[in-house]
Amino acid sequence: AQSVSQHNHHVILSEAASLELGCNYSYGGTVNLFWYVQYPGQHLQLLLKYFSGDPLVKGIKGFEAEFIKSKFSFNLRKPSVQWSDTAEYFCAVNTGGFKTIFGAGTRLFVKA
């Protein structure tokens, strides 16, 4: 069965630290990949997506993610986090059709 694995459930960083959240999926075919973010008290929203082309995609608020097909990975990165990045981050994979599979989420807390 298809699955999405996020490596860390909780991450605590100080402001200005670099961030990398791991995401691996299990599916051998073509995929669309997503990172969604949920800020405290808000609904889930799209952070960035990969459909095809350049495997390094840039999203909002300075986030980027790299699709490495050979590793079935789509890790999220940000060079310097801010307190306002405190949120829960979900990796998601769509394998065609409407169904999308979500990872368990990573809670990021950034200390001011």
Add this chain to the structure above:
Amino acid sequence: GAVVSQHPSRVICKSGTSVKIECRSLDFQATTMFWYRQFPKQSLMLMATSNEGSKATYEQGVEKDKFLINHASLTLSTLTVTSAHPEDSSFYICSASLEKDGIQYFGAGTRLSVL
């Protein structure tokens, strides 16, 4: 951007009663709507996928008679938790999609507490 409104945000009910949750796409017509359930510290669990005017497709293990989904129009889907019990207490989230590309627009979620 596409906005999805979910109502109510929180509901407390007695065991045995039914609860209806609404999900509306405010500024677009949603081809498909999804209902998720989220347990603490766990991922979003897809319960069902619904298309306007047709029966919802339920995921394995989800009781269709317990969780009734109605997708009456391109902008409204409802989830009714029938004869709710404490084990149905959870966070329910709806989302809507325009195309088959995986992008979903989420509602704010409904916290259901069954006493």
